[in-house]
Amino acid sequence: MVREALLKVLEARPDEPVAFLAGYFEKLVLSSPEAGDGGGDHHGQHQQRLVRALWYVHLAHHSHRTAFNNNISMAYECLSAGGRRKKPGVNGKIYSELLKRICRDGEVPEEIISPLLRKITCRDHEAVPFDIFRYGVLTCFVLLEFLAKADTLYDVLDDSSGVADKRVCLAVLGTLEEALQASNFSVPVRYLEVGSKLGPDCLALAMDRALVDRKVSASMNRGEFLRRATALFITKVKPVD
Amino acid sequence: MGTMGHEPVPCTIKSAVTLQVGDVRRELGRPGVVVIDVAFPQPIDLQEMVFKNYYAAFLTMRVQRRRSLNRGTEGPLQWVTCLQDYCLMPNPHTEDCSQDYVCLSRDQMFCDVDHVATMRLILRQPSPVWFNFSIEELRFYAQGQKIPQKGFPSWLSHPSPQEQPANLHEELPNPDKVSSEVQKMWVLTEMLQASQTAARIGRFDVDGCYDINLLSYT
Incomplete structure (x- = not known):
């Protein structure tokens, strides 16, 4: 666990490594499955996965391409894990939600988000391949910048x-x-x-x-x-x- | 290369023939000579030829051309050698230049290469190290076909800094800062375009409608 945390520090190269590490471990505790008290129901788990995926994609700046890609694949796994089936994959619904959250967190005005999302989101029932997922998330971050x-x-x-x-x-x-x-x-x-x-x-x-x-x-x-x-x-x- | 921007001459390149003593299947020796014939539907005045080497060491080139006689009448077709053992690989046993692109122009030939109807390329590889050898992406360019170089694009010859208009408005925003921000915006867009994926969801519908032919009864 410590090794993974240090790896993240090395990848992301934050300006404040100590604060980054503190945030990392805090997040890890908060989003671990045991911690989710009210998360027993389906909706709670869903939200929790979303929050965790969001956290992953925010860990490194998109210009650190390798680190960013790693984090995206972590987020992808995190979103596709869980659920009743073994390998449910990522569906269009949760993917679109993630993109919306990224844009909202960046305080992008609604009238700017919607044409972008119309282009890159998938329909709720569609299975999202990883490449599209990565491109979508990257697009959001690049748009923010x-x-x-x-x-x-x-x-x-x-x-x-x-x-x-x-x-x-x-x-x-x-x-x-x-x-x-x-x-x-x-x-x-x-x-x-x-x-x-x-x-x-x-x-x-x-x-x-x-x-x-x-x-x-x-x-x-x-x-x-x-x-x-x-x-x-x-x-x-x-x-x- | 001077060949960019114009079309190669249409021609028929026949498949390579390997010359070998004895039966190809039974003999252990590797063929040392490969012959490639090229036919031009219309006789051409060759300006240059371009190809990619594939482990051939020497190139001999013979052309069949029609000599025009003094009074403008056409003479008989005759074969002439216009290149003899042109070195493609300085050391046939090593990799050097083995896959280089080669451009041969008419100045390098022994004789005029006008009115060429047929061409025979004889490739030799004395080294037994290479399993087979050939030349690839063979293209010929005819004389007089060169399109004159277009003028420089305007952005290349745009006013240099000293010609910068001096009478800019006072209230104009700082061009340096504007430029730096705009360039960053351009880079971001360009970067995103560069990281596009070829992946697709695989939707069949166009604007929410399906093509009826895509539906099947199975």
Whole structure:
């Protein structure tokens, strides 16, 4: 048990290893089967498994790819264990619930979550293969980070005045959209192209062009900016089929 | 390679014939020579050929071409050797260059390779170490077929930093910061696209409806 805990520390490399370990053991005690007093009924067990799976997927950041993958497979096992049958697998219902919980925990606004979830969740009765499970969870986490970046971007764009100019916002998002659109070059060339498109010079030009008539114009609030930015992201998410 | 971006010439590559003394099944010796014939439906002016070596050590190339006579009339077909024991593997017993991609252009040939109708590639491998040998992914490119290089994409030749417009608006957000955030957002999206899976649930329905042909009575 201690070895496993240390392994998790090494994998996740938290900033505060002691606090991480404390949290780890606390969670381990709280979510162990014996501890679940009120968890005798089916619903309680279900919730407990969900909480445990959530905890697993949060252990490591998704950029630590190996650790993250390990944790996801732990979560997958945890969700598929239990139940009456021997190998029930993960069904669409609990998978969708997990994804929703991840997004809600990240305080993603509802109107941003729902188009994403529509793409990556499965129907309640469907068996979810591990690859799809992994992709779904990863997508949620990447979206959370994407949102955080978009939020910071808005802070830059509004110049600490609280509201950003709509034209500038649209210009920046338009440039990003252009860069995301698959050009017909192979990978290294495309990266160069995007690097040039998203460089400070090009962006400055785009923003400058947007502001060409120096009139005061409508502003775009943070919510709308985030919604438009995530829409770009979500179009690139591969839907489950 | 200069061959990117245009189409190889259509041709018929016949299967390789191994030359061996005695019965192939009974003799223990390995064949040392492989012959591959290539036929072109239309005679071509060969510019270059590209292939992937597979343990062949030397290449001899003979072409059957039609010599045009002085007054523009076509002469008889004749065979000429345009490459003799071209070294593909510096040391036939070792792996070096054994699976390299090779590009031979017309400058490397002994003679003109115009109006080529048929080609015979003779591969030799003196070393008995290799069980068999050949060349793969054989492609021919004709002369004059090269598409001129298109101009540089605009993003490659976009204004360099010193040409940066100086008259930017005062109230413009800091482009460096904007750029850094936007690039991070792009990376995240790109990373997600790179980790897509091929796995599928295997749904048969399209927008909630089933194709009637998929239903069966069993």
